[in-house]
Each structure stands twice: as structure tokens, then as C-alpha cells.
Amino acid sequence: MFFIIGLGLGDCKDITVNGLEIVKKCERVYLEAYTSILTCGTAALEEFYGRKLIVADRELVEQGADAILEGADNTDVAFLVVGDPFGATTHTDLVLRAQEKKIKVEVVHNASILNAVGCCGLQLYSFGETVSIPYWTETWQPDSFFEKIVSNYKNKVHTLCLLDIKVKEPTLESLTKKKKEYMPPRFMSVSEAAEQLLQILQKKVEDDGLVTANSLCVGLARIGSQNQQIVACSLEEMSKVNLGGPLHSLIIAGPVLHPLELEYLEQFRIK
Amino acid sequence: MFFIIGLGLGDCKDITVNGLEIVKKCERVYLEAYTSILTCGTAALEEFYGRKLIVADRELVEQGADAILEGADNTDVAFLVVGDPFGATTHTDLVLRAQEKKIKVEVVHNASILNAVGCCGLQLYSFGETVSIPYWTETWQPDSFFEKIVSNYKNKVHTLCLLDIKVKEPTLESLTKKKKEYMPPRFMSVSEAAEQLLQILQKKVEDDGLVTANSLCVGLARIGSQNQQIVACSLEEMSKVNLGGPLHSLIIAGPVLHPLELEYLEQFRIK
Known part of the structure; x- marks a missing residue:
């Protein structure tokens, strides 16, 4: 399963309970870090989740979608987005690419600006x-x-x-x-x-x-x-x-x- | 403190981690139940939070604001809203009434439709x-x-x-x-x-x-x-x-x- 999870706007604790449970169980977790930022910083998020994050810059998201989705048909991969997942066109595109690969997608909504x-x-x-x-x-x-x-x-x-x-x-x-x-x-x-x-x-x-x-x-x-x-x-x-x-x-x-x-x-x- | 907390759109687990921590520590927790609903129902929310909720219908919110805000200057009171707290005019009004009473207000955002x-x-x-x-x-x-x-x-x-x-x-x-x-x-x-x-x-x-x-x-x-x-x-x-x-x-x-x-x-x- 490929999860796109909104992080909300403030700090670590603005993720939903559902979102946090998913982050903890996924094999790989990407943090989208170019359309918006959480001012608490990546290190604070990693500490709160108790796991490593892969920071996804524009190059990786726009040209490396295959790498992000790799294996998500068999295992769980999460993609974290500040605000709500559908704030940026790029993420809609990522869902479409997952669907092309017959990968199931689940969205966890959150507050957006x-x-x-x-x-x-x-x-x-x-x-x-x-x-x-x-x-x-x-x-x-x-x-x-x-x-x-x-x-x-x-x-x-x-x-x-x-x-x-x-x-x-x-x-x-x-x-x-x-x-x-x-x-x-x-x-x-x-x-x-x-x-x-x-x-x-x-x-x-x-x-x-x-x-x-x-x-x-x-x-x-x-x-x-x-x-x-x-x-x-x-x-x-x-x-x-x-x-x-x-x-x-x-x-x-x-x-x-x-x-x-x-x-x-x-x-x-x-x- | 008077907290207005968005619950998001899906079920119990769509509350944020921050929102859940606040719900657990408050003396009284109201659930606004007339501008929208969570289909999981009040009982499921109470079980998930491990506490009782006071269901707030239109009459209570529009005519009983004083009762809702009672004591919120000394203790913690939460008001839960499906979606985001600022989806309905009524809640803006509640914040203004709290401010008139010199009660501090904190908002916990969440996804809205x-x-x-x-x-x-x-x-x-x-x-x-x-x-x-x-x-x-x-x-x-x-x-x-x-x-x-x-x-x-x-x-x-x-x-x-x-x-x-x-x-x-x-x-x-x-x-x-x-x-x-x-x-x-x-x-x-x-x-x-x-x-x-x-x-x-x-x-x-x-x-x-x-x-x-x-x-x-x-x-x-x-x-x-x-x-x-x-x-x-x-x-x-x-x-x-x-x-x-x-x-x-x-x-x-x-x-x-x-x-x-x-x-x-x-x-x-x-x-």
C-alpha cells in the first residue's frame, strides 16, 4: 500500500493518530520537503516517530517517482506532506503513477492553510x-x-x-x-x-x-x-x-x- | 483554557495527536453535533478517548455558551468539532464570547471537507x-x-x-x-x-x-x-x-x- 499522509501545519503532534500508526508500520517513509515545510524540522519529526525519514526534494519527487513507489505493491510505503496531501499538483500525479502500477493508495487528510x-x-x-x-x-x-x-x-x-x-x-x-x-x-x-x-x-x-x-x-x-x-x-x-x-x-x-x-x-x- | 479541536472527517483516529492529548486532560469535553457528524458515532469516540463527552446540540451551543465556557478561565474545557473548527460561524462566535470573558482560546486544526x-x-x-x-x-x-x-x-x-x-x-x-x-x-x-x-x-x-x-x-x-x-x-x-x-x-x-x-x-x- 502507498500512503499519502498530511502532517498538518504546526509541529510533530499535528499528525493524526491514524497517520502516526501508519508511519510507524511502514517500511520506507518519505518527507516531501519542497512545496512546504514544518518549522519544527526533520530531526524533531524523526525523534517523535522513532524512525528515519527519507527527505524528498523536488528532483526526487518529480523524477524519481519510480524509486518512491518501488515495492509498494508488496509492502507499505508512506509519503508525508505538510498540510493536506492534495495541496500540490505533484502529489496528485504521484497517485496516478501508483495507480498505473496497480499499487493501492490510501490518503490521510489533515489541516491545510x-x-x-x-x-x-x-x-x-x-x-x-x-x-x-x-x-x-x-x-x-x-x-x-x-x-x-x-x-x-x-x-x-x-x-x-x-x-x-x-x-x-x-x-x-x-x-x-x-x-x-x-x-x-x-x-x-x-x-x-x-x-x-x-x-x-x-x-x-x-x-x-x-x-x-x-x-x-x-x-x-x-x-x-x-x-x-x-x-x-x-x-x-x-x-x-x-x-x-x-x-x-x-x-x-x-x-x-x-x-x-x-x-x-x-x-x-x-x- | 478553552480548546476548540477539529476531529477531521473519518473516524476516531482522525483526531491529531495533539488534540487527543488535550481531550484526555480536560475537565469537560463537548462534542458539537449539529453542523456535521462523524459517522462512527459518539459511543465510539468516548471509548477511544476513554472518557465521557457532553453532546452539544444547536440549542446548547447557541443559547448555552455561558454554560460551555463556565470555569474555562481556571480549568481546561474542550469543544470538539467535526472537520476544522472554523467551518461554521457558530464557533467563531464562541471564540469571541470566550475572549469577552478573558478566557484564553487555543485552536487545534484538522482536515475539513x-x-x-x-x-x-x-x-x-x-x-x-x-x-x-x-x-x-x-x-x-x-x-x-x-x-x-x-x-x-x-x-x-x-x-x-x-x-x-x-x-x-x-x-x-x-x-x-x-x-x-x-x-x-x-x-x-x-x-x-x-x-x-x-x-x-x-x-x-x-x-x-x-x-x-x-x-x-x-x-x-x-x-x-x-x-x-x-x-x-x-x-x-x-x-x-x-x-x-x-x-x-x-x-x-x-x-x-x-x-x-x-x-x-x-x-x-x-x-
Whole structure:
């Protein structure tokens, strides 16, 4: 059996009881470590599970699926994913490959940022399409996600923006070399994301007056862990906020908030 | 401390390790039992936790918040919620009331249907606003949720429809009486939901050709449990599908599917 197990968002103990039982009995256990991270670190997970983990970076998952699935028709193999297993397309692909090999797959769900953001008080039912904000480079500054934010805003719903993370990314220079060199890990902060959004706003020729520097945003950091932080302020103010270590997410609120949403958000307002 | 703990979707063992530790140490533990249910039942939960639970129906939660929070400033009280704690507005309200009383609140997240639906292969980032489909009565047949489905469709995103559940609902006749009488529990099935949507389509004067009887839908039952079931077919076909026991959810797919979404859905197609 091939198990894909969500680890939730906080630390070791956010795995479900069912998930933990499976981890303990599997022959090999992989930890997916490039679409998200648990800030407690791999060593803490290994100690809590009482077993070794195989850290799976992007190269292994995207090119080494055969190695990961090896023998899973006869024995038990687990693949651990921060949040919920279906947060990233890659894992859907892994399930399909297992099915091609007639390997049975079982999924153990867990919290993901997509539902845990409810902790800021904005109603989960009032979110539109989720967007991802990528790190810009000097030559690549996409802004198509901004249109989706505006489209959600017009539909009177909130937008959750997932912020880029770069873990074990090969440097541009080493891409063509045999021996890859990796950039230091980077995790986009809410202030960096807000800054990119402000730059997009400045470049716009027409001001449609919908999403502006004054729009209400919610910045979230380390949701699900003991030291999570949430702030509510304008996009302009968000570009100066420091919420500490990763992972961060940013919400652009819709134009109309329910009274209960407003009341709940009040505790997170920058005074 | 007042703990709000998500139980996930399947059975007893879907609580997180952290959540279970808290349940074991609390003085009182409430189980919210009207916005959703765990099909394993309360007795199985009590046996697994090794303790008694206080079942909290709508009356207790909405009118007895003071009783639930009683003493939580000095001792530990837990409130268990199927799925994730922030799935229902009521629980946000409970947090606000605790804060008014200067009671500290801690949240333990878990999977909710809002992220677990990813298991059908439709990408979570491509969902628009979630809608709720209520049971119609002879005199009350709202259809405003249909506009949201169409709006999502126009925006090329999928719609997750949460289906009504009626647990311990007082009968209309007993509402004015001192002794309330309750209707038997009801859980809307995907076929009932599809039937209501078809009725809305029939009533429409203009046919905009967007969401129709031929639109691709995904029906999901008991997601997260061992016997979950998923089918993909047209809305028309969905009105005749029997997916067995509760809980059910229905997805109306957007007009354009990613190739990976199509490939994954194929396994759930009604042939």
C-alpha cells in the first residue's frame, strides 16, 4: 500500500493518530520537503516517530517517482506532506503513477492553510479562487495573479494568496552543469508580497478603484503553531509589517465584510 | 483554557495527536453535533478517548455558551468539532464570547471537507466561493446559491456545494410549544441536491447555456473514511446516483479542466 499522509501545519503532534500508526508500520517513509515545510524540522519529526525519514526534494519527487513507489505493491510505503496531501499538483500525479502500477493508495487528510486561514475570522465560504504569488526576478515579473484578486473582489469574496517558497532551488548558472548548486532557502513574507502588489498597482495605467493601497489585508504567519501571528491592516501598511519566521500567507479581503468577520478581525488590527 | 479541536472527517483516529492529548486532560469535553457528524458515532469516540463527552446540540451551543465556557478561565474545557473548527460561524462566535470573558482560546486544526475534496483530483486552487444547498420545503425554496454556481462557472472555477443536514431540528408545530418535538435526522444526498438544481434549471426562463443538465459534476460521500465514494457524471445522471450513507457533497466543475484533473477524474466516471 502507498500512503499519502498530511502532517498538518504546526509541529510533530499535528499528525493524526491514524497517520502516526501508519508511519510507524511502514517500511520506507518519505518527507516531501519542497512545496512546504514544518518549522519544527526533520530531526524533531524523526525523534517523535522513532524512525528515519527519507527527505524528498523536488528532483526526487518529480523524477524519481519510480524509486518512491518501488515495492509498494508488496509492502507499505508512506509519503508525508505538510498540510493536506492534495495541496500540490505533484502529489496528485504521484497517485496516478501508483495507480498505473496497480499499487493501492490510501490518503490521510489533515489541516491545510486553505482551511486553517479561517482562524482569522474571515468566513471560509466567502473566499474565491486561491492565488499564488511567485518571487519576481529581474527578468520575470508575472502579475496575472492580480487579475484574479480583482475578479474575486468584484465577486465580493476574499482572496487567499499563497506565498512563494524556494527550497533547494538550483542556481540559474548551475542548471546546465552536471553538479547542481543550490540557492539558500527563501520564504516570501507578507511584506514582500504586499510590496509586489503595490508595484503592480503603480504600474497600472487605469485606476479602477477596486483593490488599492488602502485595501484591507490580513497577514498570517506560522498558522497552526503555538507562535502564530495575525495582523489586519491596509496593503500599504502590510508592506512594512514584520511577522517573523516562515511560513506566511496574505489575504486580500473582499469589499464587504460580515459584521461577525469585522468583530473578529478587530483583535488583529494594527492600532 | 478553552480548546476548540477539529476531529477531521473519518473516524476516531482522525483526531491529531495533539488534540487527543488535550481531550484526555480536560475537565469537560463537548462534542458539537449539529453542523456535521462523524459517522462512527459518539459511543465510539468516548471509548477511544476513554472518557465521557457532553453532546452539544444547536440549542446548547447557541443559547448555552455561558454554560460551555463556565470555569474555562481556571480549568481546561474542550469543544470538539467535526472537520476544522472554523467551518461554521457558530464557533467563531464562541471564540469571541470566550475572549469577552478573558478566557484564553487555543485552536487545534484538522482536515475539513473544504480541503479534503481535493481527493477527487480537482485542484483546490481552482475552486471559487463555496455554496450551501438547503433542504427545500413546500413554502421555502431559495435558489440564490445557483447564481453563485453560475458566477464561479463564468470565472472558470469549480463550485463545492455543501449539502444540508438536519439534526435535532424542532418540528414547525412544536416551535411555539414548551416541549419541543424533533424531526428525524436528515442528510441531503448528492441525488437530492442534483434534483433541486435541475428544478431550478427548469424554472429558468432564459437558458444561458452555462450550467446545464449536462454539466460535469462530482459527487462525494463519506470523504476521509475507509468507505468513501466518488463519482463523476452529468448533473442529470447525478440525480439518479445512490452513494449510500451520509455525509455527501457535490461539486459543479468549471468549464475548463486541467489535463491532470481530467486524467484523475477518469477513474470516477460512470461508464
